[in-house]
Amino acid sequence: MLQKTKEEEPKKQLPMSMENHKMTVMPLPKGRNSSIQAFIPACDSTGNDGDNNNITKNLPFSKHLHFDVCKCNTTWLKPTTSPFPTQRGCNAVDPFANPHDRNYDQWIVSNNHIQHPSALENFKEIVASSKGKSIVMFLDYDGTLSPIVDNPDRAFMDDEMRDAVREVASCFPTAIVTGRSRDKVYKFVKLEELYYAGSHGMDIQGPKKGPKFAKIKEKAVVLFQPASKFLPLIREVYKLLVERTKSTPGAKVENNKFCLSVHFRCVDPQKWSSLAEQVNAIIKEYPNLRLTRGRKVLEIRPIIRWDKGKALEFLLESLGFADLHSVFPIYIGDDQSDEDAFKVLQHRRQGAGILVSKSPKETGASYSLREPAEVMKFLHGLVESNKVTVN
Structure with a gap:
């Protein structure tokens, strides 16, 4: 739960650059990999988050944040034999897909057992499970609220979804949890009343108008950036990746502030392996970074153990729901990185994880939706259900 730090007596004279900033205490979720409180400055009246000054109190990483050993290899990036005809360009079929999992219906029902039931067809079941509990919504962006597009800079959300x-x-x-930079996803969504967790949860900011549902009295805007010490390193590697990948047509490097993305959706599949080797060769020189893969994207992140699952736990605690059994988190996402959040829900035995996918895939989600259009129907259903409950 958020707490304000107590003012010392007599009051200390603050530097001019800090006069308009409030200090807010945001505790890390209590659990296996967290044990401290981090002092983070709230945004000032101009909306600045402190990135360009020295007032942000960085976490003592060596004591409180766990690190992963960077093990980079490209074996999972090599195109495999696929029953699909080879297609080139932006609409190429992903050869990483399991050729034995092409039938969506077989994925939903296996051995006469429903494994990934539709969240729409089982909507009443989800609502019944949430009865008497506080729903907290977590939404991925790309592929969940907006369609997957060839150019990531044009992944616009339509007005109906907004x-x-x-x-x-x-x-x-409601929180948007995405691998995108927080600033970029905010420009897409354009809603001030949401929590935004960008860079796979490494850049979290609360509603600009203050939290409406949090079980706290303070209305300060919160900023939490556990990987701030890695910013210079991320910027350095970004420049290298842009330079080294210029020779690969269709490759696009995106700077998501605390992580980087190398998109290969529009790259000739025959060049995927060589692109991966280029990226891998760079990351091998930076042991404090690790390489992962999403939907036709290579992602470079700091080695701290912080992901969308940790962001979910952090936000629940910030809202005052961490240790309550009366909370019902719903997480909707489509990417491999969302599996970290699904695992957290499984471990907590709370809420519902919903995978957005037309293609069968291994997942820890309890339910499924096929596409953003179905996500929108599900959201409308929750709103209507809430109206009935309130009335």
Whole structure:
């Protein structure tokens, strides 16, 4: 739960650059990999988050944040034999897909047992499970609220989806949890009442108008950046990746502030392996970074153990729901990185994880939706269900 730090007596004279900043205490979620409180400056009246000054109190990494050993290899990036005809360009079929999992219906029902039931067809079941509990919504962006597109800079959310998210946020605490930079996803969504967790949860900011549903009295805007010490390193590697990948047509390097993305959706599949080797060769020189893969994207992150699952736990605690059995988190996402959040829900035995996918894949989610259009229907359903409950 958020707490304000007590002012010392007599009051200390603050530097001019800090006069308009409030200090907020945001505790890390209690659990296996967290044990401290981090002092983070709230945004000032201009909306600045302190990135360009020295007032942010960085976490003592060596004591409190766990690190992963960077083990880079490209064996999982080599195209495999696929029953699909080879297609080139932006619409190429992903050869990483399991050729034995092409039938969506077989994925939903296996050995006469429903494994990944539709969240729409089982909507009443989800609502019944949430009865008497506080719903907290967590939404991925790309592939969940907007369609996957060839150019990541044009992954726009349509107005109808924006209205659906706005209505949900008026009923429940709602967060966007994405691998994108927080600033970029905010420009896509354009809703001030949401929590935004960018860079796979390494850049979290609360609603600009203050939290509406948090079980706290303070209304300060919160900023939490556990990987801030890695910023110079991320910027350095970004420049290298841009330079080294210029020779690969269709490759695009995206700077997501605390992590980097190398998109290969528009790269000739025959060049995927060589692109991966280029990226891997760079990351091998930086042991404090690690390489992972998403949907036709290579992702470079700091080695701290912080992901979308940790962001989910952190936000629940910030809202005051961490140790409550009366909370019902719903997480909707489509990417491999969302599996970290699904695992957290499984471990907590709370809420519902919903995978957005038309293609069968291994997942820890309890339910499934095929596409963003179904996500929007699900969100509308939650709003209508809440109206009935309130009335």
